[in-house]
Amino acid sequence: xxxxxxxxxxxxxxxxxxxxxxxxxxxxxxxxxxxxxxxxxxxxxxxxxxxxxxxxxxxxxxxxxxxxxxxxxxxxxxxxxxxxxxxxxxxxxxxxxxxxxxxxxxxxxxxxxxxxxxxxxxxxxxxxxxxxxxxxxxxxxxxxxxxxxxxxxxxxxxxxxxxxxxxxxxxxxxxxxxxxxxxxxxxxxxxxxxxxxxxx
Amino acid sequence: xxxxxxxxxxxxxxxxxxxxxxxxxxxxxxxxxxxxxxxxxxxxxxxxxxxxxxxxxxxxxxxxxxxxxxxxxxxxxxxxxxxxxxxxxxxxxxxxxxxxxxxxxxxxxxxxxxxxxxxxxxxxxxxxxxxxxxxxxxxxxxxxxxxxxxxxxxxxxxxxxxxxxxxxxxxxxxxxxxxxxxxxxxxxxxxxxxxxxxxx
Numbered sequence: 403x404x405x406x407x408x409x410x411x412x413x414x415x416x417x418x419x420x421x422x423x424x425x426x427x428x429x430x431x432x433x434x435x436x437x438x439x440x441x442x443x444x445x446x447x448x449x450x451x452x453x454x455x456x457x458x459x460x461x462x463x464x465x466x467x468x469x470x471x472x473x474x475x476x477x478x479x480x481x482x483x484x485x486x487x488x489x490x491x492x493x494x495x496x497x498x499x500x501x502x503x504x505x506x507x508x509x510x511x512x513x514x515x516x517x518x519x520x521x522x523x524x525x526x527x528x529x530x531x532x533x534x535x536x537x538x539x540x541x542x543x544x545x546x547x548x549x550x551x552x553x554x555x556x557x558x559x560x561x562x563x564x565x566x567x568x569x570x571x572x573x574x575x576x577x578x579x580x581x582x583x584x585x586x587x588x589x590x591x592x593x594x595x596x597x598x599x600x601x602x
Numbered sequence: 603x604x605x606x607x608x609x610x611x612x613x614x615x616x617x618x619x620x621x622x623x624x625x626x627x628x629x630x631x632x633x634x635x636x637x638x639x640x641x642x643x644x645x646x647x648x649x650x651x652x653x654x655x656x657x658x659x660x661x662x663x664x665x666x667x668x669x670x671x672x673x674x675x676x677x678x679x680x681x682x683x684x685x686x687x688x689x690x691x692x693x694x695x696x697x698x699x700x701x702x703x704x705x706x707x708x709x710x711x712x713x714x715x716x717x718x719x720x721x722x723x724x725x726x727x728x729x730x731x732x733x734x735x736x737x738x739x740x741x742x743x744x745x746x747x748x749x750x751x752x753x754x755x756x757x758x759x760x761x762x763x764x765x766x767x768x769x770x771x772x773x774x775x776x777x778x779x780x781x782x783x784x785x786x787x788x789x790x791x792x793x794x795x796x797x798x799x800x801x802x
Contacts, residue, residue: 434647436801437645442642442800443644448778449635454737457739461726461736465770465771466722467738473631473736517652519675523663525662526662534672536652537652568666569668579646595632596635601638
């Protein structure tokens with residue numbers, strides 16, 4: 403009779419542990435752990451060329467794919483010159499572009515493709531829920547080349563997002579911004595001039 | 603008088619021929635930049651895209667300065683299992699790829715996936731004599747996996763040539779490499795868990 407009490411406690415503890423594990427499983431499934439730190443996205447810019455969707459030339463050089471396309475700039479720009487370029491999106495939401503080699507008066511934009519997830523209020527829920535928004539193509543700029551051909555532009559993600567500026571709000575580490583694409587485009591026709599990349 | 607007339611007609615004909623040839627000349631392609639020294643990305647968490655037309659998780663957002671609709675955060679197409687405190691990827695001008703990650707589970711197998719567009723100068727083709735600058739079809743390359751050590755740390759490096767396998771010649775100089783996307787993959791389920799970005 404004296405031994406029944408520890409058994410009861412043990413059974414209760416086991417049930418409680420199982421319930422907690424079950425509940426935790428659902429809780430973890432709902433919210434993944436965000437990185438504690440994601441510092442600036444910093445990249446040099448390579449030239450943008452038209453994609454090659456249907457290879458038109460047969461390549462005989464070794465260690466290369468057997469087909470390709472002669473480099474072209476039809477859906478990309480070839481009018482704005484560029485010696486080098488550098489783009490960064492900083493922790494505080496600052497977007498900075500540095501380009502050299504352009505012609506005085508050239509106007510360019512920075513175009514970013516973003517997928518933002520952050521806590522937001524939704525009419526279906528009380529309090530806030532982590533919400534992922536449809537991918538946003540945002541345009542920052544325009545930035546103009548000076549007499550030296552240099553383009554030095556600086557703005558904020560909030561400014562680029564316009565009426566959706568709340569997507570760039572700092573929420574103490576809960577605003578998760580995926581940068582799915584980064585380009586520099588020509589103001590006016592929006593043709594890509596440069597893309598994040600390296601020159602070998 | 604006759605000589606002057608002949609000279610005038612010759613000049614006009616010459617100018618017309620010049621204008622015609624200029625009109626018929628193929629558009630020039632943009633030249634490579636002189637410098638694009640590297641690509642550095644920190645990683646945000648990868649989330650499922652929100653497609654308002656097809657998603658079953660659409661919510662009406664009431665927070666100010668945000669788009670009116672979003673989806674509750676989902677991680678079905680993306681990984682929800684791995685933890686991550688931070689991760690950083692660098693691709694250098696020399697084609698070296700370095701990864702640093704902290705806060706992963708011990709033994710986690712992590713892959714680096716890059717979306718790349720190569721434009722290579724000096725390529726021999728069967729259609730042209732000499733060499734041409736050729737853009738190749740976009741490549742999604744998977745670099746060899748890295749394993750998290752005891753403390754959940756990943757420190758590794760490889761080369762673009764290794765990631766490219768039989769097409770390693772794509773990264774031979776001179777080559778303009780557009781990095782269209784960069785993500786980390788959980789090799790246990792082949793789902794992305796981190797995408798280049800920032801966390802605020």
